[in-house]
Amino acid sequence: MEKKSFETMPCAIARALEHVGEWWSILILRDVMNGLSRFDEFQKSLGIVPNTLTRRLGRLVDSGLLMKRRYSEKPPRDEYVLTERGHDFMPVLAALYAFGEKHYSPKGSDTLIVSKKGKKRLTPIVVDKKTGEPITCASAQFGAGPASSKAKMDFYKERNLPIITSTKGAKAEPHPSF
DSSP: OOOOOOTTOSOHHHHHHHHHOSHHHHHHHHHHHTTOOBHHHHHHHHOOOHHHHHHHHHHHHHTTSEEEEEEETTTTEEEEEEOHHHHTTHHHHHHHHHHHHHHSOTTOOSSOOBOTTTOOBOOOOOBOTTTOOBOOTTTOOOOBOTTOOHHHHHHHHHTTOOBOOOOOSSSOOOOTTO
């Protein structure tokens, strides 16, 4: 069965999943953020077969999340390091960690997120950049953005959901037709 590509979908979530939605890719990024960088380290940490690991590392490099850097010429060996885009994935991992910790860790924490300076436990939450308010189902919802297709705008309008026609300015306003 051929995998469906999300590359051309207008949804930012779908496009992001195209690059990091496979679980091995997310675990590789976690390991890189934990200081691993070499093929054998990933293989040992994850128990992943070499051909799958090779494909996933290649995909993460192609997606701009990792960069391949040569550390040995004879024999030729590369290590994998985070790019700026890869660093930007840390909050996503932190949110996924918080979800898993809350709902799927019945025996408690085997891993924690800790501050690099004080080595104190951090409890991740997702907040709005401007207000600092937590983003939850009670406080936020998805809305159609300025790049939405007419079909998506109609879908949101039919359901009385927000339609944001501009991302400029401090406050996003619903479409005037409401």
